[in-house]
Structures are given as structure tokens and as C-alpha cells.
Amino acid sequence: MVNLGIKIHELDFKNPIMLASGTCGFGEEIADFLDLSRLGGIVVKGTTLKHREGNAYPRMAETPSGMLNAVGLQNKGVDNFIANIYPRIKDIDTHIIVNVNGSTIEDYVALTERLNELDKIPAIELNISCPNVKEGGMAFGISCPSAEAVVKAVRKVYSKTLIVKLSPNVTNIADIAKAVESQGADSVSLINTLLGMAVNAETRKPVLSTITGGLSGPAIKPIALRMVWQVYNAVKIPVMGMGGIMNATDAIEFMIAGASTVQIGTAIFIDPTIPVQIVDGLALYMERHKMQSVSELIGSLQC
Amino acid sequence: MKKTVIDLLLLENKQLNKDNFLLKLQSPVPVSDIFPGQFVNVEIKDAQEIFLRRPFSVLDVDYQAQTITLLVKILGRGSKKLTEAQPGVQISTILPLGKSFTLPEKDDHILLIGGGSGVAPMLFLAKLCGLDPENVHVLIGARSITDHIDIEEYKPFGNFYFTTEDGSLGEKGYVTNHPVFTNKLNEFTKIYTCGPDLMMKAIGRIALENKLFCEVSLENMMACGFGVCLCCVEDTKAGHKCVCTDGPVFNVNDLKW
Ligand SMILES: Cc1cc2nc3c(=O)[nH]c(=O)nc-3n(C[C@H](O)[C@H](O)[C@H](O)COP(=O)(O)OP(=O)(O)OC[C@H]3O[C@@H](n4cnc5c(N)ncnc54)[C@H](O)[C@@H]3O)c2cc1C
Ligand SMILES: Cc1cc2nc3c(=O)[nH]c(=O)nc-3n(C[C@H](O)[C@H](O)[C@H](O)COP(=O)(O)O)c2cc1C
Ligand code: FES
Numbered sequence A: 001m002v003n004l005g006i007k008i009h010e011l012d013f014k015n016p017i018m019l020a021s022g023t024c025g026f027g028e029e030i031a032d033f034l035d036l037s038r039l040g041g042i043v044v045k046g047t048t049l050k051h052r053e054g055n056a057y058p059r060m061a062e063t064p065s066g067m068l069n070a071v072g073l074q075n076k077g078v079d080n081f082i083a084n085i086y087p088r089i090k091d092i093d094t095h096i097i098v099n100v101n102g103s104t105i106e107d108y109v110a111l112t113e114r115l116n117e118l119d120k121i122p123a124i125e126l127n128i129s130c131p132n133v134k135e136g137g138m139a140f141g142i143s144c145p146s147a148e149a150v151v152k153a154v155r156k157v158y159s160k161t162l163i164v165k166l167s168p169n170v171t172n173i174a175d176i177a178k179a180v181e182s183q184g185a186d187s188v189s190l191i192n193t194l195l196g197m198a199v200n201a202e203t204r205k206p207v208l209s210t211i212t213g214g215l216s217g218p219a220i221k222p223i224a225l226r227m228v229w230q231v232y233n234a235v236k237i238p239v240m241g242m243g244g245i246m247n248a249t250d251a252i253e254f255m256i257a258g259a260s261t262v263q264i265g266t267a268i269f270i271d272p273t274i275p276v277q278i279v280d281g282l283a284l285y286m287e288r289h290k291m292q293s294v295s296e297l298i299g300s301l302q303c
Numbered sequence B: 001m002k003k004t005v006i007d008l009l010l011l012e013n014k015q016l017n018k019d020n021f022l023l024k025l026q027s028p029v030p031v032s033d034i035f036p037g038q039f040v041n042v043e044i045k046d047a048q049e050i051f052l053r054r055p056f057s058v059l060d061v062d063y064q065a066q067t068i069t070l071l072v073k074i075l076g077r078g079s080k081k082l083t084e085a086q087p088g089v090q091i092s093t094i095l096p097l098g099k100s101f102t103l104p105e106k107d108d109h110i111l112l113i114g115g116g117s118g119v120a121p122m123l124f125l126a127k128l129c130g131l132d133p134e135n136v137h138v139l140i141g142a143r144s145i146t147d148h149i150d151i152e153e154y155k156p157f158g159n160f161y162f163t164t165e166d167g168s169l170g171e172k173g174y175v176t177n178h179p180v181f182t183n184k185l186n187e188f189t190k191i192y193t194c195g196p197d198l199m200m201k202a203i204g205r206i207a208l209e210n211k212l213f214c215e216v217s218l219e220n221m222m223a224c225g226f227g228v229c230l231c232c233v234e235d236t237k238a239g240h241k242c243v244c245t246d247g248p249v250f251n252v253n254d255l256k257w
Helices: A078-089 A105-116 A137-142 A144-157 A173-182 A218-234 A248-256 A274-288 B077-083 B116-128 B152-157 B197-209
Strands: A006-008 A011-013 A017-019 A041-047 A060-063 A066-069 A095-100 A123-127 A161-165 A187-190 A194-197 A212-216 A239-241 A259-264 B004-015 B020-026 B039-042 B054-062 B067-073 B090-097 B110-115 B136-142 B159-164 B190-194 B213-217 B233-236 B239-242 B249-251
Touching: A006 A259, A017 A274, A041 A078, A041 A123, A060 A212, A066 A218, A078 A105, A095 A105, A105 A123, A105 A144, A123 A144, A137 A144, A144 A161, A144 A173, A173 A187, A173 A218, A187 A218, A212 A218, A218 A239, A218 A248, A248 A259, A248 A274, A259 A274, B020 B077, B039 B067, B054 B077, B054 B090, B054 B116, B067 B077, B067 B116, B110 B116, B110 B197, B116 B136, B116 B152, B116 B190, B136 B152, B190 B197, B197 B213
Parallel strands: A017 A041, A017 A259, A041 A095, A095 A123, A123 A161, A161 A187, A187 A239, A239 A259, B110 B136, B110 B190, B136 B159, B190 B213
Antiparallel strands: A006 A011, A060 A066, A066 A212, A194 A212, B004 B020, B004 B090, B020 B067, B039 B054, B039 B090, B054 B067, B213 B249, B233 B239
16 A cells, blocks of 8 residues: 655645645535545635625636636635534544635734634645735735735744645745745645636626636646746745646646645536545556655656 | 436437427436426536536436436537537536425415526426426417427426517517416416526516515526535625525525516
């Protein structure tokens, strides 16, 4: 049996396959389709301090090999998460990670403090890269000083595993990764969606209510791979890779480029059983290549 | 009702008229319970620039034969590709999805109004509602006789009425112009509708004015179909609701119409 286990900071993941935030709900929505305990981790829906209705419909446009979304962090707020959702999902035998969002540094800190109380949430993913909200979100993730400031403030109040999710909508993602590493991030995850747009030629109107939205799916995979490779070469902390992963081969490519774990996002919409198939596919690949541990795969790109 | 991702075998693909096709699909395992208003999300393979699945309401289920029937209207590339599928191919589906219409009670007197491919869940409901066909009234609207969807085998389940915009079949005009709608509306205890947005809104508003029970089936754009992407939301009186999991069936009282 190959060993798929991987350690990120102080956390042992049973395998490197995780579900990406905003594409798997709270896990329970897809429990009919797959055994969640077979996954390395689940990053649940983006959470904010207060309830958010999100952006107006239409929020989605199909694109060649992908889709644009403009959900805008619709969620019922952290109090609802703690009272109603956490009790239902806390005993799923995998790491449950909460995706943390805010408009101000104070929001991020207050939300993190609330999540710090929860025993069964061993890590948070700080989202400084949401392209679909007016304030905060991506604004924090596109300059080094603001990324440093938010990570520094959150690090002070959070001692568990701190993952920072990076935006691809920057000139040099490696610089941002180094900036958040310098403030104590334990890992970086990338990429969030790329800012895009869709136009209806007949009506001459934008397809999305917000005009622009975030592009995901196979369309962004080459960009995501490139960024994972650049960040892997720039920082010492482990990298979580994502962007258009549809099958085990895609996941393996990200690991070769330097990802310690990978997250499966939009692929879930097409086939929610895919994440477990990727776990199995990874094991088969490692057997075929006579690898004992996933660490042999991570960053093994031979240039 | 556990949701599953499953390959179904296309048994039959029958063209009803220019744009409408009946697809009969067979499951390798017993079909789980499916009620009128519920839908399946279909993968369209080998089609250029089609990435997401496409949702289609269930028109009928035969539990014995393990088949599901869909009514597919050509709208764009995905639906077109699906109607070109040849019997014998496997089609990946996710099912059953969404909430069904509220089934009527014994002494209900119901009006079902379908427009375009929206007739699918209406016919399924007529068949499954369990009422005396005397008390089931089905009003079907189309642009013209050439778009009209006529499926004889459902005729025994109710009284059928037709409208076409050009008058080529039944009453000329919209469904809301038909006498069964204009003159008899208050005789019905429940109204159900599925079809173009404008049609459902017109019906829904009249039902609201007359304080009649009315359920509509929405067709918002979907990415996943099972409640994880939050792309399909409808702005209801209780905030954004997912059409794929909280719907597609909604009571008009809950909508901001
Ligand atoms: C719950 C539900 C039940 C449905 N039931 C049926 C049915 O029984 N029979 C049937 O023929 N159609 C049904 N539809 C509509 C069907 O899903 C769309 O016609 C189909 O997705 C169009 O895909 P396309 O690739 O042909 O169109 P595209 O080329 O993608 O787009 C063409 C047009 O179709 C519209 N469209 C695209 N995707 C959707 C979507 N997900 N929902 C609504 N409109 C869309 C777009 O607004 C566009 O104007 C249903 C939709 C929903 C949400
Ligand atoms: C509908 C949708 C909602 C998303 N919501 C979030 C979110 O709340 N927080 C977040 O950090 N990323 C969110 N993302 C981004 C994904 O987690 C992921 O970074 C991105 O989609 C790229 O991966 P993919 O191509 O595999 O989907 C969302 C993506 C989609 C498609
Ligand atoms: S289509 Fe994804 S939540 Fe409804």
C-alpha cells in the first residue's frame, strides 16, 4: 500500500486531495455522492462575520472549458455556522477547514477569533482573493503591504494552521506569497478565480449582474500550474494547488509542479464523485511509478 | 432519496416536431422515487464549448422498465447535441434533483398550465396526482401548431385545452386568454405552472390577486444542480434561495412577483 499521507504545518492529512471552498458547500450537500472521510480535507463555503445575501442573479456564465461566477460570498454568517452547521459536520472524519472572508482587517480578526474556539476546525483558509465583493476580498490580496497587514493581524489571534489563499489577479504572485510567509502563514493555497467577463452580443448586456466575475475550470489550469510552480520556488511553506483540476492526472501535474495538496473545485459540479476517484487515481499512479510517499512527487518537476 | 451520478442507456429518441424530442433512458439499477417537478442534470459529451451539465425535468418514470423519459426542446448548443444522440449511447445523469410540486389532496380541482418544454412536469403531475381526471385540467400553450407538444398517452389523465399565439390550434392567444383561465379560474383549488418566465409571471400575478394556491417551476441557470455553487438563486421574500434544492418549485406567495 502506498502512503498518501502528507503533513502541512502540524496537520496530518490522510491524502493530498481536498475540496475547494465555494464548490462543495459544507460537505454535507454532496455526502450522497461520495464518502467524505476518504478525502484529505474539505474547505467549506466562504464565511463572513455577518450574513451576506451575495450578488444578484445572474451569477454564472458558462465559458469555453470553464465558467464565470459572481456569487459574492453568500453565506449566513459565522454565528449561524457555529450554531447550526458546525455541529452537523464536525464529526466527519476529515479535516474541516473554514474559508475566512472580511471587508476590513477587524472583520478577519473577529471572525478568526470565533473560529479559534472550535475544536474540530484545525485550520482556516484566509481568503484575500475573492474577486466578487466590492470591499475587502481581493483588495487585500493584490498588494504586498495589505496582504502582510491582514496576515499579521490574524496570525496574532490564531495559533492553529493558517492557510492564505492567493489571488492570481496580480503581476507577481510569488511576491505576495513571500509577503504572507513573512508574516507567519503556514501554507498558501492558489489559485482563486481569475477576473473575467462575459457579454451577450444580442442584448449588448453583460451576462453577469456584476459585469465581471471569477473564471474557474480547465480554462485556467495552465495559469494555475505556472503560478503553483513559481510560488513553490519562492517560499518554504507548503503550497496547496488548484485551478481546473478535473482528474487524477491533473492533480498529479500540480503536485509535480510543487503542490503538497490539491483542491478540487469546479470539477465537482460536473461530477461530485470525482474527488474520491482522484484519490484512487493518485494511489494507482504512485504504485505504477514505485513511489512510497507523496513527498517523492511534490516538486519533482525535471527541468 | 439518495442522489446519484449514473449512466443511463438511451433507448429511444423520438422527434415530436421541429424542436421537441422525447428521450427515453434506461437505468441499470432500479430508479429511485421521482416526483413531478424534479429534474435530472445531463452531461452533454463531445460537444464543443459545453462544459456544464444541462437540467431537464422528468416527464415520466416507469419503475418496472427502469426508464425515465425527458422532453427536450432545442434551445441552444447543448440541447441540440442531446437531441442528436442515437439510441444505444450512455448518457451520464445526476438524479433525482430538486423538490417536487405539492401533490394535490383528494377533493382538489387542479389547473395545470404548461408552455414550451414546461409541459413535461405538467403531464407527469397529471398522471401521478391520483385525482379523478374530471378534476384535472391541463392547459397547454404554444407559439404555433408546429411547436405544439401533443402526447396522446396523457390525455386520459385530464381535460386538455390548447392555445397558440397564431391561432393555428385551439384558442388564439396566450394561455391567460383561454376561457378556462379567464372564466373558470376561481373554480380551481390549486394551480400549477411551468414554462417561459413571462407566462409564469402573468399566471402567478393573477393567482396572487385572486388569492389562489399557485406553484411555479423556475428554470434559473444552474452550474451544479445540487446546492453547492449558489449560482441558481432566486430572490425570494426570504432572501436568495437555490432553485436547484429549495426549488425548482416555488409557491408564488414566496416569490417577489
Ligand atoms: C429545473 C429545470 C428544468 C428544466 N426542464 C426542461 C425540460 O424538461 N425540457 C427542456 O427542454 N428544457 C428544460 N429546462 C431548460 C434547459 O435546461 C435549457 O433549455 C438548456 O439548459 C439549454 O441548454 P443549451 O446548451 O441548449 O443552451 P445554451 O446554448 O447554453 O443557451 C441557449 C439559451 O438557453 C438558456 N439556458 C442555458 N442553460 C439554461 C439553464 N440551465 N436553464 C434555463 N435556461 C438555460 C440560456 O439563457 C440561453 O438563452 C429546464 C431547466 C431547469 C433549470
Ligand atoms: C461558484 C464558486 C464559488 C466559489 N466560492 C469561493 C469562496 O467562497 N471562497 C474561496 O476562497 N474561493 C471560492 N471559489 C474559488 C475556488 O475555491 C477555486 O479557487 C477556483 O474555482 C479554482 O479552482 P477550480 O478551477 O478547480 O474550480 C469559488 C469558485 C466557484 C466556481
Ligand atoms: S445550481 Fe448550484 S446551487 Fe443550484
